[in-house]
Amino acid sequence: MIKLIASDMDGTLLDSKMGISKDNATAIREAERLGIEFMVATGRAYTEAKPALDDAGIECAMITLNGAKVFDKAGNSLFTAGIDxxxxxxxxxxxxxxxxxxxxxxxxxxxxxxxxxxxxxxxxxxxxxxxxxxxxxxxxxxxxxxxxxxxxxxxxxxxxxxxxxxxxxxxxxxxxxxxxxxxxxxxxxxxxxxxxxxxxxxxxxxxxxKNAQKGIAVAHVAKERGISEEEVMTIGDNFNDVSMLQWAGVSFAMGNAELEVKDHAKYITSTNLENGVGEAILRAIREDL
CATH class of the missing domain: 3.30.1240.10 (Hypothetical Protein, Haloacid Dehalogenase-like Hydrolase; Chain: A; domain 2)
Incomplete structure (x- = not known):
């Protein structure tokens, strides 16, 4: 059973209004009710990512800037990988x-x-x-x-x-x-x-x-929580998501994902305009992926 879900934002979790749909938010809350942690893994900076999460009432850990900066649920910095x-x-x-x-x-x-x-x-x-x-x-x-x-x-x-x-x-x-x-x-x-x-x-x-990659950051977070890669689910749509799609035991590419990106995922879900993240989460729960 999955214990941690990491989702990209742009083209994945966010809809046409650059927000998180009600269906996606409901699925995230269902996962959390079952004891599954949800977090975002985005290329955005913390201040760029947080407004959409706040609007949806979602408080979670955040992998930002493709893994260069990782924050816990309270906004405390956990991990940094910068460029000289x-x-x-x-x-x-x-x-x-x-x-x-x-x-x-x-x-x-x-x-x-x-x-x-x-x-x-x-x-x-x-x-x-x-x-x-x-x-x-x-x-x-x-x-x-x-x-x-x-x-x-x-x-x-x-x-x-x-x-x-x-x-x-x-x-x-x-x-x-x-x-x-x-x-x-x-x-x-x-x-x-x-x-x-x-x-x-x-x-x-x-x-x-090179150490600031979503896959490395997700693995870092999972290790801290004592969670194995088989118990991690990742969702994404583009090339900066490939490292985490390859690493996780359960991975979903969005229906709108680049074709090459889909090759690195185990499953395909609907597009970001069709609540694909929520669909993937509920499928993973229903099928015990």
């Missing part, structure tokens, strides 16, 4: 060379040099994950969503990261041109030491320390 400053500068140089807009997630929050690009690229992400929306609606949703998040706009990222109290946890790059631009940048970044490059959408790449 020299490597960070090299990554930013590569992204600038390829004209890739980037954001840097740190222990002090999220930083960006260009607000208009953030809205534009987040809108592209929304349009990709929810193709039924018009781009105009996606822009409006992006602007409204981002206004609620804690992000600091600065003039010089390289000066910021050299500050002694700043620890870089994740770098995310966006391009409207998708893999055409991002693939060459990813290839160069992968040649640097101790990094892992993944993505959560066609228009982004996410760079972390």
């Amino acid at each position: 400053k020299k490597t960070t500068t090299e990554i930013l140089d590569i992204l600038d060379t390829h004209d890739v807009y980037f954001e840097v997630s740190t222990n002090k929050g999220i930083y960006s040099e260009r607000q208009e690009k953030r809205i534009e690229n987040f809108a592209a992400h929304i349009a990709t994950t929810m193709p039924h929306l018009t781009y105009k609606v996606a822009i409006a949703m992006a602007a409204a969503h981002l206004s609620l998040l804690d992000i600091t706009y600065i003039e010089d990222m390289r000066t910021l990261i050299q500050q002694p109290d700043i620890e870089v946890l994740k770098i995310i790059g966006f391009s409207m041109d998708g893999p055409k631009v991002l693939a060459p940048a990813s290839t160069e970044i992968r040649q640097l030491n101790d990094l892992v490059v993944t993505s959560s959408a066609q228009n982004n790449i996410e760079v972390n320390h």
Whole structure:
């Protein structure tokens, strides 16, 4: 029987309104009633992930920034895997060379040099994950969503990261041109030491320390709780979810997941617009997966 469930958020737990549906929330509560712990494993920072959970009344442990920062249910930090400053500068140089807009997630929050690009690229992400929306609606949703998040706009990222109290946890790059631009940048970044490059959408790449992966973080949490991999269930839709889908004894890929991602999961559930997370949880309980 499963004892721990870890779910991705964007394209997985979240619906078309970037929230957690009633059906998904009900299934999560049923799992918790049965003594099964639920947690999220997301590429988002803590401040980006928490509002949707709060709105649904869900209090849980959180794997954030693809595993770079792990928090317990009370919001206390449990685990950190950051990128050193020299490597960070090299990554930013590569992204600038390829004209890739980037954001840097740190222990002090999220930083960006260009607000208009953030809205534009987040809108592209929304349009990709929810193709039924018009781009105009996606822009409006992006602007409204981002206004609620804690992000600091600065003039010089390289000066910021050299500050002694700043620890870089994740770098995310966006391009409207998708893999055409991002693939060459990813290839160069992968040649640097101790990094892992993944993505959560066609228009982004996410760079972390090699120890900051969802699979490693889920395994870390499970070990602390005395739970074996056979007793862990993971749910995801994109390439930054693959490590946890491969590791867990029970794994579900969303119906909207990338085809290659589905190959790494044991089961397939419905899409994020069809309460796929709730469906997977109830199936796992019903069939004692």
